[in-house]
Amino acid sequence: MINTSLLSYNVSILPIPRIKRFNNINVKAVKMELTLTRPDDWHLHLRDGDLLVAVAPYSARHFGRAIVMPNLRPPITTTAAAVAYRESIMDVLPADSDFNPLMTLYLTDKTSPNEIKFARESEVVYAVKLYPAGATTNSQDGVTDLFGKCLPVLQEMAEQNMPLLVHGEVTDPDVDIFDREKVFIDTVLRPLIQKLPQLKVVMEHITTADAVKFIESCNTGTVAATVTPQHIILNRNSLFQGGLQPHNYCLPVLKREIHRQTILSAVTSGSKQYFLGTDSAPHERQRKESSCGCAGIFNSPVALSLYAKVFEEAGALDKLEAFTSFNGPDFYGLPRNTSKIKLKKEPWKVPDHIPFSSGEIIPMFAGQTLDWKPSF
Numbered sequence: 001m002i003n004t005s006l007l008s009y010n011v012s013i014l015p016i017p018r019i020k021r022f023n024n025i026n027v028k029a030v031k032m033e034l035t036l037t038r039p040d041d042w043h044l045h046l047r048d049g050d051l052l053v054a055v056a057p058y059s060a061r062h063f064g065r066a067i068v069m070p071n072l073r074p075p076i077t078t079t080a081a082a083v084a085y086r087e088s089i090m091d092v093l094p095a096d097s098d099f100n101p102l103m104t105l106y107l108t109d110k111t112s113p114n115e116i117k118f119a120r121e122s123e124v125v126y127a128v129k130l131y132p133a134g135a136t137t138n139s140q141d142g143v144t145d146l147f148g149k150c151l152p153v154l155q156e157m158a159e160q161n162m163p164l165l166v167h168g169e170v171t172d173p174d175v176d177i178f179d180r181e182k183v184f185i186d187t188v189l190r191p192l193i194q195k196l197p198q199l200k201v202v203m204e205h206i207t208t209a210d211a212v213k214f215i216e217s218c219n220t221g222t223v224a225a226t227v228t229p230q231h232i233i234l235n236r237n238s239l240f241q242g243g244l245q246p247h248n249y250c251l252p253v254l255k256r257e258i259h260r261q262t263i264l265s266a267v268t269s270g271s272k273q274y275f276l277g278t279d280s281a282p283h284e285r286q287r288k289e290s291s292c293g294c295a296g297i298f299n300s301p302v303a304l305s306l307y308a309k310v311f312e313e314a315g316a317l318d319k320l321e322a323f324t325s326f327n328g329p330d331f332y333g334l335p336r337n338t339s340k341i342k343l344k345k346e347p348w349k350v351p352d353h354i355p356f357s358s359g360e361i362i363p364m365f366a367g368q369t370l371d372w373k374p375s376f
Contacts, residue, residue, distance in 0.1 A: 130143060164202070167204060181210065228279045246289050269316075283296050
């Protein structure tokens, strides 16, 4: 067994000899294995009810913590509601799970500065989520006028060191859907950072080269971004190849190949401003495969396998652990996890579907074979 120089990054790549015989010739096959500090998911949709029961174990198995999105019906707008939602999540976890859901509040035009104080004191709420009204699933109660109606709340968040998590798209119907992230940066996010430079901001699920350029123009430790598996593996052709592909539809929508390549280069560069956020967003199959299908990709079962794939292809496996396990907690001011997980270079087949009491969920890359398999 050989330990390579990558061990200096707390990533083990262990070639494991196996002997195969072909016509009396011994052939050694090499099996690779990564040992990583247990990752966290800094952007996760767990839903509620039957869906929560079905999907929570997948995240709990792979991740130590997760920032849980608040866009339920009704949305999680108060600390009391966040505490109750967390309890419902804990109730459905496996008995031996040590998964820790980190809760968020849903920002509205009516959110008060006092609610931010309650949230900070709760030790349950770790961030506040900005959904521009109408931007994505269950965002109808989101913000209509950030600077006109939410500035006192944002100031209190800066005072309390409470991060703002941003769905970075404008909802103006006159703006092309593929341009909404860029316009949001120019008209909302850049002015916000200039007005409140001390406010911590995470631009979630970035999809464009414009977002990369913006993130890297900001101070490390104040502005960061989460990146999903889909936005570094798929481009917008994946929505249409072989017919309309509803299970590749998410918001923000997939973009051109040049944007995917730019985000991939940024993420695998080793920059501390990017960290893992799956944006795993399950829907029952019929709600995806309908005349008005829902946006969201359920990727929790495959996320770690896919991140390992793209880092390996980029020749950056030595930078994978920082992206999955270090940059996120460092930004939030939380301790890194102490437990470990392993990823083995071992083919495994993604389930075609995941049944639950109200139907079935189609995971990302359903029915396909992936090369890296999580091991616990």
